Amino acid sequence: MKKNDIIENVEIEKLIFGWQWLATAEDGRKIIITGWAIPRSKVTLRILKVHKNRFEAQIMAVTTRSPYERELPTHWQIYGGCKWLAIPYKVQTEIKENQIKEAFHILKDKTESTQFHSIVESPETEWYRNKVEFSWGKYISAKEWVHDEFRFGFHAPGQFDRIINCTHCILADDRVNEIFRSVDEYSRLSWLPTYDPKTGEGFWRHLVIRQSKKTGETMVIFSANTNYPHWSRKEEWDLRIFINTLTQKYNDIVSVYILYNTGRADIVTGEAILLHGKSTITEELLWNRFEIHPKSFFQTNSLWAEKLYTTTINLLDKKESSTPSWILLDLYGWTGTIWILLSQHFKKVYSVELVKEASEDGKRNALLNNIHNVEFINMKTEEWLPGFIEQKVNEPVTLIVDPPRDGMHPKATKDLLAFGSDIIMYVSCNPATLVRDLMILLEENTYMITDVTPVDMFPHTHHIETVVRLEKIKKN
Secondary structure, three states: OOOOOEEEEEEOOEEEOOOEEEEEOOOOOEEEEEOOOOOOOEEEEEEEEEOOOEEEEEEEEEEEOOOOOOOOOOOOOOOHHHOOOOOOHHHHHHHHHHHHHHHHHHHHHHOOOOEEOOOEOOOOOOOOOOEEEEEEEEEEEOOOOEEEEEEEEEEEOOEEEEEEEOOOOOOOOHHHHHHHHHHHHHHHHOOOOEOEOOOOEOOEEEEEEEEOOOOOOEEEEEEEOOOOOOOOHHHHHHHHHHHHHHHHHOOOEEEEEEEEOOOOOOOOOOEEEEEEEOOOEEEEEOOEEEEEOOOOOOOOOHHHHHHHHHHHHHHHOOOOOOOOOOEEEEOOOOOOHHHHHHHHHOOEEEEEOOOHHHHHHHHHHHHHOOOOOEEEEOOOHHHHHHHHHHOOOOOOEEEEEOOOOOOOOHHHHHHHHHHOOOEEEEEEOOHHHHHHHHHHHHOOOOEEEEEEEEEEOOOOOOOEEEEEEEEEOOOO
């Protein structure tokens, strides 16, 4: 086989780390595959690269359905955010648990005494999202004889230039779907066009609905190109009248914003203008309250977040000498979710977070929960750690690392070794970068991995969260 060759009826064997699939060619070489698939389905592939011992390929089409694939109710639709909907949930968790084992295989010599716990399943498999982002767009294809100027829903799986009209999002509850349908009807009748990223023209871009699972409060956010020349005071007044009608119909909508989104990138951004109600909604996690703004980072599955942080706390408490005199460093503090839940166990907490807006949310959430032992640092972790290490803190320090998908900066990972903390808790949303960072943390044989626990991040997606506990090896 050579580059660009097409091969048919290739059976997908399993998911491997890096969110790629594995298959075997007729000559016995392995095929690393990108694209959307279900294990044991048969696909048509295009060869992208040829190596001595393996191929890299891309899925062109699914030719035979997997025996795992289940029949879905007629009103369920599969979008880019729920591609695994046709896989039974138990099979999904088996795939994810095996993915973690696959990722850790490279560390098998250093994890012989590690306890690998069973995956922690999400309390809900449908209707769990507290934030849903819909997109307006168009789809024009001469090849398919399609010329649709107005679509409102989600991106098709693996096709960022194609919007599928939504009829019902299975990951959102009934109220979110009702609000979406009301906005869909209004936007189509408004005669304002959808935004075209190629020309920079048009008005409607995104609709974001944020919802508190505990309090029921709902926030609606319109993302629109307000530079559109036909967006005038009349259209703005019409939108305000619609919002008034919408909030009277659904009294749990307590906050409505419009984002002046005039950039070319297909992202929800821009200046946020409050059109109705209060500036935030309030969510509760483990008896703590959190204020959520339009741009706040917050875990999208609230009940799952409680599972994740409870798992982290339980693993942290395994050390019998844990006392309130310890210092906690949360090196990627985000809006403060995890350190707020842990702050009562420590004398001092440091929240290191580069994004100023996230850190400001953390400060507000700390005051909201009457927490006063936190110091906020707006710096990159790799730039702040060396100075803190030079202070030579003599008290025991616990590290919590919850980095973005790209993992830790190599310099910061090295500094963790120099720091010499008794316990490191690593919370990861990417098995590939997790294992990469762990290889650095283990290379000097000063730490051992005591526990690994996968926590299902989002049912019906490939995402998986992993909580790892490292303990400093005591020298005799």
